[in-house]
Amino acid sequence: MSGASLLLVDDDVDLLRLLSMRLTAAGYRVSTAETVQAALAQLAVSTPQLVISDVRLPDGDGLALFGEIRARLPALPVILLTAHGTIPDAVDATSRGVFGYLTKPFDSKVLLDKVRQALSVSAATPEAGDEAWRSDIVSHSSAMSELLGEAKLIAASDASVLIRGESGTGKELLARAIHKASPRAAKPFVAINCGAIPEALLESELFGHVKGAFTGAVNHHRGLFQAADGGTLFLDEIGDMPLALQVKLLRVLQERAVRPVGSSESVPIDVRILSATHRDLDAAMADGEFREDLYYRLNVVALTLPPLAERREDIPLLANHLLQRLAEKYAKQLNGFAPDALEALSTAAWPGNVRQLFNAIEQVCALCTASIVPLALVQRALRQPSAEVLSYAEAKRRFELDYLTRLLKLSDGNVADAAKLADRNRTEFYRLLQKHGLNAAMFRGANDGVAD
Incomplete structure (x- = not known):
């Protein structure tokens, strides 16, 4: 071998x-x-x-x-x-x-x-290469292991799967993994984002059209259903599909045939449907924005991808994996993250999930000049001001020092007046000055010449 x-x-x-x-x-x-x-x-x-x-x-x-x-x-x-x-x-x-x-x-x-x-x-050995189907999904968290176990079982059937999850969690990656583990793996996997294509074009993209069907249709066009024949069609952001097209999609799923725009004849198709959405389809059905009959056609089995914040143990693994991948793109020798940089990545909020992590690591790769990625670059990629990573004790110390300094300037170094402004007794105020090494005499006359 x-x-x-x-x-x-x-x-x-x-x-x-x-x-x-x-x-x-x-x-x-x-x-x-x-x-x-x-x-x-x-x-x-x-x-x-x-x-x-x-x-x-x-x-x-x-x-x-x-x-x-x-x-x-x-x-x-x-x-x-x-x-x-x-x-x-x-x-x-x-x-x-x-x-x-x-x-x-x-x-x-x-x-x-x-x-x-x-x-x-x-x-x-039959088990050898058993993980190849999910090789693009980097994870060792229990939440993802459980999900991938379900996905592997479902892949063997031909059931339609609805993948739920926030934007950026990797819904298309999971769909591709299911396709790779399925009996259709040798056939095409075709993906389309239903929310990214104008309604006027989406029908033609999905079902195809014949020559002359509309202005600009100068040739016959095979739609994505026909392109995916024998394989898998992934309908991303299915919740954004217009209602008129939902009706036509339901008919295709029921009849297992598509009718290209402008044609009077249907074309048989053999396609497994995987779909995904970040929308709450139950709420969309209640609002009349998504057809209930289509929902049950698509949602034979449901899988929900956890947000990155719910599988934080995967973040160091993902970060290092992406770093090595992107280091090749930028022709750099990057050996990893400084411990505090990795800690900052692991504790960040990640509202954009894995997609946001990828973007942050790419920015870090582009800017890094050392072999180890420092905390400062990670903070910049996360758009975190440095104060956000101060300990509570340090933030409190800096605030107190700045506050006391301003009070002494305002009171021209008069401790009694400064204590009164702070609403503290003089003894306590002296203790605070001593704690921060401040001498009130240094501030006497500080306001001279400030204004006539």
Whole structure:
């Protein structure tokens, strides 16, 4: 399986470089990690087809890493690299499911043979690549895991699915994932935003038209239903579809045929419908803006994507994934976020959800000049003034200092007058001045010459 992706884990930098060169020369795509935690971080972002790990690592061992992989990705094969003293551990590991082990030093041919064997067994395993259908959805939160489990089950059927969720939560990504996991995966996936196309054009886009059907119709045009024949049609923002078109869409779903604009003949179609909306369709039906019969046709199964604020554990994972993706676009070497920058991302409100996060990370990538993204750039992308990230104690200290300074200026350094303005007794006011290192005498005469 030349071209397969491999993850190498070893704290010996020289050996890591040598193995990478050998495997890359053999046509494999190689990524590396020097610790258990670094390996797990990479596995959270993307899944290789094979892991090769040393048994002894600085923050744990290859057996602990194997245990984590076994729990998360049971079909992913693992090869352990061992010194003579750790052979018993490796032999024991093979009984627990490790594909095999190599004893250092080893011949390149032996390594490549073992890699080929592991990949051939992996390719023959039914579970292998089981997550490929959802590879574009980066997540490890329980809320998303539950949702994706439901989506995988639903994908096997031909039922219409209504995907609900706020703008920017990734409704089209979920629709594409359902299509990839379905029996229609080899056929087209066609998406249209029903709210982005004028009503006069939407009917023609969906159902097609014949030549001469209207001014400007100089050729026959196959609509999106015909383009998606055999596959999946995704109707995004279905709640914005005009009522007149809702009637025609309902007829298409009932008859499984479309009639192009200007034609007297219907064309049979075989299309699975996935739709999405951020609108409250129950309220739209109550207001007469959405047809109830169409709603029940589309809403055979409903899935609701949680907003980003309800799956905050995904934010660091998403942020780092997007950073690496966008760093390639901007040809920059970016290694991650400073801890306080990642904390700011994780605690932000994100009303625009994943789409807003993507835009923020893109801005950060465009402006960053260091290998680690600093807090200041994240604050700028979030449009946060620096005061918003002050601790309460620091904000209070700054306010008190500024307030006392202004009072002393107004009272020309007279403590009794300043205390009276603050509605505090003189003793308490002196304590505040002492706390902030202020001397009232410094402000006497401060108003001289201010005005004639």
